[in-house]
Amino acid sequence: MISIAVVDDERTARRMTARILRQAGYLVETFASGNSFLEKMSVDPFDIVFLDLRLPDKNGFDILTHIKATHRDTEVIIVTANCSIDNAVEATKEGAFHYLAKPCRSHDLRLMADRASEKIRLHRENVHLKSQIGESAIIPGFIGNSRAMKAIFETIAKVAQVNCNVLLEAETGTGKQLTARAIHELGGNSKAPFVYFNCGGFAEDLICSELFGHEKGAFTGAVSRKIGLLESAAGGTVLLDEIGEMPLSMQVKLLHVLQERRILRVGGTRPVDLNIRIIAATNKDLKELVRQGKFREDLYYRLNVVTIRLPRLKERKEDIPLLIYHFIAKANKAFSKQVRGVTSQTLHLLLNYSFPGNVRELENIIQHAVALTEAGKLTPEDLPPRLRELHTPAEWTDKELLSLAEVEKRYITRVLVKTGYNIKAAGHILKMPRTTLWRKMKKYGLKKGATISR
Numbered sequence: 001m002i003s004i005a006v007v008d009d010e011r012t013a014r015r016m017t018a019r020i021l022r023q024a025g026y027l028v029e030t031f032a033s034g035n036s037f038l039e040k041m042s043v044d045p046f047d048i049v050f051l052d053l054r055l056p057d058k059n060g061f062d063i064l065t066h067i068k069a070t071h072r073d074t075e076v077i078i079v080t081a082n083c084s085i086d087n088a089v090e091a092t093k094e095g096a097f098h099y100l101a102k103p104c105r106s107h108d109l110r111l112m113a114d115r116a117s118e119k120i121r122l123h124r125e126n127v128h129l130k131s132q133i134g135e136s137a138i139i140p141g142f143i144g145n146s147r148a149m150k151a152i153f154e155t156i157a158k159v160a161q162v163n164c165n166v167l168l169e170a171e172t173g174t175g176k177q178l179t180a181r182a183i184h185e186l187g188g189n190s191k192a193p194f195v196y197f198n199c200g201g202f203a204e205d206l207i208c209s210e211l212f213g214h215e216k217g218a219f220t221g222a223v224s225r226k227i228g229l230l231e232s233a234a235g236g237t238v239l240l241d242e243i244g245e246m247p248l249s250m251q252v253k254l255l256h257v258l259q260e261r262r263i264l265r266v267g268g269t270r271p272v273d274l275n276i277r278i279i280a281a282t283n284k285d286l287k288e289l290v291r292q293g294k295f296r297e298d299l300y301y302r303l304n305v306v307t308i309r310l311p312r313l314k315e316r317k318e319d320i321p322l323l324i325y326h327f328i329a330k331a332n333k334a335f336s337k338q339v340r341g342v343t344s345q346t347l348h349l350l351l352n353y354s355f356p357g358n359v360r361e362l363e364n365i366i367q368h369a370v371a372l373t374e375a376g377k378l379t380p381e382d383l384p385p386r387l388r389e390l391h392t393p394a395e396w397t398d399k400e401l402l403s404l405a406e407v408e409k410r411y412i413t414r415v416l417v418k419t420g421y422n423i424k425a426a427g428h429i430l431k432m433p434r435t436t437l438w439r440k441m442k443k444y445g446l447k448k449g450a451t452i453s454r
C-alpha cells in the first residue's frame with residue numbers, strides 16, 4: 001500500500017487533504033511542522049509527500065532537497081498558495097513531482113496521488129524486473145523466468161556440455177534461434193563458428209552445393225573450389241532451420257553425413273572429416289511429416305537425439321512483464337527514447353492477448369509502440385487495435401450471448417483495470433460494498449497479483 005504524508009501547518013487544509021486521500025484508499029499521516037515530519041520520515045519513509053512550501057519552522061525547499069537526497073524514490077507534491085506558484089514551479093526543477101495551488105480541489109488531489117503512485121509502482125516494477133532479467137537470462141538477451149523456461153534453460157545448459165545433435169520443435173517466434181545460439185555459446189567453444197542455413201525454398205542442387213561445397217569444375221559455372229557451410233563451421237555449430245522443408249532426396253544425403261561424420265564436396269573424391277554439432281529447427285510436427293511420408297524416419301531419429309520443445313508465449317504469461325521490460329529497454333536504446341514502462345491497463349491487455357506470433361510478435365508490438373509513443377509510459381492507445389478491441393464491450397454484446405456471471409466478471413475486470421485496482425474507487429463506480437467486491441474478485445480470480453507478480 002502506498003503511504004502518504006501531508007505536511008501543512010494549516011489545520012483545515014491538512015485535515016481535508018488527509019480525508020480525501022484516505023477515501024481514495026491511501027494510507028495517510030499528517031504533520032503540522034517540518035521537523036516532526038522529517039523525524040518520522042527518517043525512520044519510516046513515505047512514498048508520497050504533499051508538502052506546503054511555507055511552514056513555520058522550516059523552509060519547504062530545504063525539506064524537498066533533504067527528501068530527494070535521502071529518499072530519491074519518494075515523490076513530493078508541492079502545495080502552495082496561488083501567489084507563490086513561481087516557487088512551486090521552481091520546486092519541480094529541484095525534483096518535486098508536481099504542484100497544486102491552494103485551495104486544492106479533491107479531484108486534483110486524488111489525481112495527483114494516483115499519478116505519483118503509478119510512477120512509484122512502475123519504478124518498483126522496473127527495479128524488480130531488472131534484477132529478474134539479470135538472474136534469468138541464460139545468455140544475454142535470452143530471457144525467461146517461468147517454470148517452463150527455467151526447465152528449458154536447464155536442458156540447454158546440459159545439452160551444451162555434450163556434443164550431440166538437437167532438434168528444436170516449436171511455433172514461430174518462440175526463440176528457436178536463440179536456443180540454438182545459447183547451446184552454441186554455452187558449449188565451451190563459443191569462439192568457433194555458428195552457421196545458419198534455412199532449408200526452405202531451395203532446390204536440391206543448390207542445398208547440396210551450399211552445404212557441402214564443390215570442387216572446381218564440378219558443374220558448369222563452378223569456376224573455383226567452394227567450401228560448404230558444414231565444412232566452414234568446423235569445431236562449431238550448424239543450425240538447419242525449417243528442416244521439415246528439406247527435399248526428400250536431400251534428406252538421404254544429410255543422413256549420410258550425420259552417420260559418417262564426413263562430407264564429400266560436390267564433384268569431389270576425397271571425404272572431409274566433420275566435427276560439428278547439428279541443430280535442426282522446425283515449426284512443423286516432424287513426427288507427423290514422417291507419418292505422411294514427407295520426412296525420413298531414420299533422419300528424424302538421427303536428428304532428435306535430444307528434442308527441445310519451446311512453449312508458446314501464451315502458455316507462460318509470467319514471462320510477459322519481463323519481456324516487455326527487456327524490449328522497452330532495447331527499443332529505448334535503438335530510438336533514443338526514454339519510455340519508462342507500461343500502464344496497468346496496457347499490461348492487462350498484453351497479458352490477455354493470445355500472441356499467435358509469440359515472443360517475436362510481442363517484440364514487434366513494443367518496438368512499434370516505443371517508436372511512436374509520445375507518453376512516458378505505453379498506454380493502450382499505443383497498442384495495435386487487435387489488442388485494444390479485446391476489451392471493448394462489443395466483444396460481449398455482438399458476437400455471443402453470455403451468462404450474467406460472465407458479464408459481471410468481465411465488467412468488474414474492466415472497472416478494476418480502469419481504476420488501477422483501487423478497490424474503493426471500483427466499489428464506488430460499481431455501487432458495491434467493498435466486502436462484496438472482494439468476494440466477487442475472489443470468486444472470479446480477479447486478484448491484481450494475477451496480472452503482475454511482485
Ligand SMILES: Nc1ncnc2c1ncn2[C@@H]1O[C@H](COP(=O)(O)OP(=O)(O)OP(=O)(O)O)[C@@H](O)[C@H]1O
Nearest residue numbers: 141142143171172173174175176177178283359360
Ligand atoms: N526468451 C526470449 N527472450 C528475449 N527475446 C526473445 C525470446 N524469445 C524470442 N525472442 C526474440 O523474438 C524474436 C524471435 O525469436 P527467434 O528468431 O529465436 O524465434 P524462432 O523460434 O526461430 O522463430 P521462427 O520459427 O519464426 O524463425 C527474436 O527477435 C528474439 O530475439
Ligand SMILES: [Mg+2]
Nearest residue numbers: 173176177241
Ligand atoms: Mg527462426
